Amino acid sequence: MIQLQDITKVYPMGKRELTVLKGITLNIEQGELVAVMGPSGSGKTTLLNLIGCLDTPTSGSYYLEDREVSRLSSGELAKIRAQKVGFIFQTFNLLSRLTALANVELGMTYAGGVDRQRAIEALAKVGLSERVKHRPVELSGGEQQRVAIARALVKTPSLFLADEPTGQLDSRSGAEVISILTSLHAEQGITLLLVTHDANIAHHCQRIIHLKDGEIVAEEGA
Amino acid sequence: MKKWLNFSATVWLGLSTHKLRSFLTMLGIIIGVASVITLMSIGRGTTAQILSNIQSMGANLITIRPGASFGPGGVRGAGGSTRTLTMEDATAIAEQVPYISAVASSSSSNLQLVVGGENTNSQVTGVTPEYMQVNNLEIANGAFFTEYDYQRGAKVAVLGSNVAETLFKGADPIGQQMRMGSIIVRVVGVLESKGGGFNSSDDAVLIPLTALQQAVAQTRSAQGERVVSSIALTVSDEKQADYVVEEITSLLRTRHRLAASADDDFSIMSMEELVSTVQQISGTLTLLLGAIAAISLLVGGVGVMNIMLVSVLERTREIGIRKALGARERDIWGQFLIEAACLTFAGGIIGVGAGWVVSHFVSSMTQMPTLVTADIVILAVSVSIGIGLFFGFYPAWNASRLNPIEALRSE
Numbered sequence: 001m002i003q004l005q006d007i008t009k010v011y012p013m014g015k016r017e018l019t020v021l022k023g024i025t026l027n028i029e030q031g032e033l034v035a036v037m038g039p040s041g042s043g044k045t046t047l048l049n050l051i052g053c054l055d056t057p058t059s060g061s062y063y064l065e066d067r068e069v070s071r072l073s074s075g076e077l078a079k080i081r082a083q084k085v086g087f088i089f090q091t092f093n094l095l096s097r098l099t100a101l102a103n104v105e106l107g108m109t110y111a112g113g114v115d116r117q118r119a120i121e122a123l124a125k126v127g128l129s130e131r132v133k134h135r136p137v138e139l140s141g142g143e144q145q146r147v148a149i150a151r152a153l154v155k156t157p158s159l160f161l162a163d164e165p166t167g168q169l170d171s172r173s174g175a176e177v178i179s180i181l182t183s184l185h186a187e188q189g190i191t192l193l194l195v196t197h198d199a200n201i202a203h204h205c206q207r208i209i210h211l212k213d214g215e216i217v218a219e220e221g222a
Numbered sequence: 223m224k225k226w227l228n229f230s231a232t233v234w235l236g237l238s239t240h241k242l243r244s245f246l247t248m249l250g251i252i253i254g255v256a257s258v259i260t261l262m263s264i265g266r267g268t269t270a271q272i273l274s275n276i277q278s279m280g281a282n283l284i285t286i287r288p289g290a291s292f293g294p295g296g297v298r299g300a301g302g303s304t305r306t307l308t309m310e311d312a313t314a315i316a317e318q319v320p321y322i323s324a325v326a327s328s329s330s331s332n333l334q335l336v337v338g339g340e341n342t343n344s345q346v347t348g349v350t351p352e353y354m355q356v357n358n359l360e361i362a363n364g365a366f367f368t369e370y371d372y373q374r375g376a377k378v379a380v381l382g383s384n385v386a387e388t389l390f391k392g393a394d395p396i397g398q399q400m401r402m403g404s405i406i407v408r409v410v411g412v413l414e415s416k417g418g419g420f421n422s423s424d425d426a427v428l429i430p431l432t433a434l435q436q437a438v439a440q441t442r443s444a445q446g447e448r449v450v451s452s453i454a455l456t457v458s459d460e461k462q463a464d465y466v467v468e469e470i471t472s473l474l475r476t477r478h479r480l481a482a483s484a485d486d487d488f489s490i491m492s493m494e495e496l497v498s499t500v501q502q503i504s505g506t507l508t509l510l511l512g513a514i515a516a517i518s519l520l521v522g523g524v525g526v527m528n529i530m531l532v533s534v535l536e537r538t539r540e541i542g543i544r545k546a547l548g549a550r551e552r553d554i555w556g557q558f559l560i561e562a563a564c565l566t567f568a569g570g571i572i573g574v575g576a577g578w579v580v581s582h583f584v585s586s587m588t589q590m591p592t593l594v595t596a597d598i599v600i601l602a603v604s605v606s607i608g609i610g611l612f613f614g615f616y617p618a619w620n621a622s623r624l625n626p627i628e629a630l631r632s633e
Binding site for chain 1: 232235239539540542543544545546547548549550551552553626627630
């Protein structure tokens with residue numbers, strides 16, 4: 001499903017250049033549950049952004065569902081994000097002015113249109129049927145992250161990308177979030193790429209990729 | 223449809239978050255639109271009043287003045303300054319040109335009026351008895367002077383209602399005496415008021431032309447004829463007005479012995495021409511008033527741009543989130559552009575209401591007539607939407623060009 005070939009990413013930093021990814025080659029199959037681990041600055045988030053079509057590589061090729069996407073225009077990348085990718089962020093990234101329901105509906109806005117019934121169902125799936133009309137400030141961190149999962153889930157993307165989804169949660173709500181994600185994987189066969197620091201969480205995954213200084217240094221599982 | 227509902231919800235959300243700020247931004251547009259509406263309504267109202275005053279003078283009135291032509295063709299000479307029009311011209315016209323019901327000559331002079339302790343300078347018009355009929359005047363009190371008064375140069379005066387009020391302070395002026403330059407005249411009548419405004423008969427002081435010729439030295443033309451400052455006449459059949467004008471032109475050219483190549487040394491203006499002149503002038507004036515008011519609208523537009531730029535900056539993270547969820551550049555662009563346009567559209571609508579109220583207030587306070595017409599309203603509202611689109615363009619473009627990764631990282 002995902003084929004990365006010799007991907008590099010270079011950011012200009014004033015006069016010097018900062019090479020964040022140094023030739024990543026990686027294949028991920030449909031329905032896999034993959035953890036990406038590594039220290040800060042190892043390029044985990046950059047890799048996730050590239051895979052999620054938020055960013056384009058400096059060199060190398062990227063096939064998403066057999067389509068080369070590394071040289072597409074920003075409009076075409078937006079279309080891919082709208083239809084195929086569900087992001088889950090460490091900082092939740094909900095709109096504070098909107099209710100949980102409206103935040104979930106926002107996930108459908110750019111993916112073909114809002115369907116309130118489906119949004120309610122998605123919230124029910126993450127156990128927030130009672131919290132539909134609440135705003136993010138009225139929700140706990142764990143609940144906010146579940147709203148974010150529902151927002152990603154509602155457009156039935158082929159790829160879920162979670163960037164340290166438990167990074168700002170206490171261990172109990174973190175465990176809840178992880179159990180929701182793993183059960184979604186188990187029941188619906190979603191493809192999930194999970195960036196994490198936590199080895200316990202990583203061990204829920206079938207495959208663990210270790211990243212260091214922009215290179216894949218080790219792979220476990222599979 | 224669903225998409226649009228959703229879209230308007232997005233826009234409403236953007237605007238309602240900072241209600242006070244949205245309102246203050248709108249205020250610039252509200253004031254701009256309100257002043258456009260108010261000033262243009264004053265312009266339109268004044269035009270309508272002038273036109274109705276002209277109509278009240280009589281639609282079949284033709285006025286001849288000495289000097290080269292004035293009117294829609296442009297000013298070619300100082301009308302009224304030359305001494306080419308005479309009593310004898312008036313008599314000839316009355317005798318030789320068909321379709322004329324009455325001819326009145328008049329001559330004006332600035333004279334000092336003294337009544338008791340009151341002392342004013344006023345334009346005194348010496349007229350022939352036909353003047354009242356030709357100019358459609360009515361007497362409110364007393365009587366107009368007679369043919370007999372005219373023949374013997376009686377020292378009698380008929381006053382406009384404003385003049386009578388100013389000089390006699392509500393006392394009955396009929397039979398009262400007043401000094402007029404070097405002569406003493408007796409007031410015999412007061413004219414019915416026709417409403418204020420352009421060249422109003424309310425401000426007139428009328429005496430027999432023969433009496434005026436005693437008060438001021440009579441000027442004579444080169445041929446020794448008695449000079450008048452204007453000849454007014456009414457046409458019995460309005461359809462023949464053009465023909466009458468032609469006939470008078472050729473008659474006067476012959477009488478004045480003008481060569482074929484020479485310009486007319488008089489000008490003839492029919493009411494029709496006067497109306498078109500007034501409409502042209504006041505149209506320009508109204509436009510000018512509107513343009514001055516539009517400057518404040520422009521300033522309001524700059525305010526909108528300022529707020530939209532701030533708003534884009536504040537909502538960088540929201541833009542990042544929307545982009546991560548799949549918003550294209552034109553989705554973001556459209557969102558902010560429509561937001562700006564909605565802001566100015568709402569401001570425009572409120573501004574129209576405010577302008578309407580203000581213009582009614584102005585006309586009730588100052589007697590200045592105002593007229594809010596549909597075209598002004600449509601113009602003001604569409605200009606305000608246009609301002610939103612114009613000044614929202616750059617901020618919206620800025621928003622759409624944000625890098626989603628950097629936008630997501632911002633606080």
